Amino acid sequence: MKAWSTGNCDSGGDEWGQEIRLTEQAVQAVNKLKPRPRFFVLCGDLIHAMPGTPWRKEQTADLQRVLARLDSDIPLVLVSGNHDLGNAPTPETVAEFQRTWGDDYFSFWVGGVLCLVLNSQFWYDASRCPALKQAQDQWLDQQLSVAGQRECQHAIVFQHIPLFLQSIDEDDDYFNLTKSVRREVADKLVRAGVTAVFSGHYHRNAGGTYQNLDMVVSSAIGCQLGQDTHGLRVVVVTAEKIVHRYYSLDELSEKGIEDDLMGLMKEK
Numbered sequence: 001m002k003a004w005s006t007g008n009c010d011s012g013g014d015e016w017g018q019e020i021r022l023t024e025q026a027v028q029a030v031n032k033l034k035p036r037p038r039f040f041v042l043c044g045d046l047i048h049a050m051p052g053t054p055w056r057k058e059q060t061a062d063l064q065r066v067l068a069r070l071d072s073d074i075p076l077v078l079v080s081g082n083h084d085l086g087n088a089p090t091p092e093t094v095a096e097f098q099r100t101w102g103d104d105y106f107s108f109w110v111g112g113v114l115c116l117v118l119n120s121q122f123w124y125d126a127s128r129c130p131a132l133k134q135a136q137d138q139w140l141d142q143q144l145s146v147a148g149q150r151e152c153q154h155a156i157v158f159q160h161i162p163l164f165l166q167s168i169d170e171d172d173d174y175f176n177l178t179k180s181v182r183r184e185v186a187d188k189l190v191r192a193g194v195t196a197v198f199s200g201h202y203h204r205n206a207g208g209t210y211q212n213l214d215m216v217v218s219s220a221i222g223c224q225l226g227q228d229t230h231g232l233r234v235v236v237v238t239a240e241k242i243v244h245r246y247y248s249l250d251e252l253s254e255k256g257i258e259d260d261l262m263g264l265m266k267e268k
């Protein structure tokens with residue numbers, strides 16, 4: 001019985017101060033959750049300032065200061081986004097991310113769940129770092145071989161750019177991966193038994209299904225581009241299923257997790 005929270009943090013622009021306050025509220029809400037989340041993941045765009053633009057160091061320092069207030073017994077998982085690496089990442093921007101935040105792709109286990117954190121920028125535009133993309137592709141194949149042998153209870157993916165927003169056949173858009181790339185990746189994940197992909201990038205809630213794969217797109221802690229509220233997604237995993245629900249920061253802060261999700265966490 002596992003639960004974790006996912007968010008998409010983008011701190012910048014003229015609303016910098018508001019973004020800091022919202023991220024502080026998110027951290028406080030996660031710290032108050034009972035039972036404790038098994039981890040807290042931010043699905044990319046940790047800061048707003050792109051590589052080489054003003055205020056990048058200042059935004060990084062502010063975010064690190066706020067995230068340091070997360071309770072030490074709640075592991076923090078950070079996913080790289082396009083604002084973190086650039087729309088066309090380079091070896092230098094990837095190395096900067098690694099120095100600042102940690103690995104840009106990696107795996108970890110929570111109970112019987114295999115979690116894969118991926119650098120989706122390599123699928124968006126790897127023209128300036130083809131060797132890095134190839135390295136992630138080879139690593140991913142190795143990881144999926146473990147999932148494909150059904151040695152895990154569930155296998156899930158965290159990445160910044162969604163495979164798709166609603167349908168595997170939707171048109172190419174700034175906020176999704178191209179048709180050829182998304183289907184190739186989705187088919188690879190499905191064959192290995194991956195059942196969910198969690199992403200951000202869209203600054204709105206969205207998602208759909210492809211065969212047995214659930215594509216979950218969460219809105220942001222900060223800047224909203226649609227009608228959704230500033231919030232976080234709570235994910236509960238049992239032996240049989242993965243259930244998730246998006247909460248506004250106010251809802252999560254004031255009321256916490258609803259009874260039906262709490263009941264799932266008590267299942268044996």
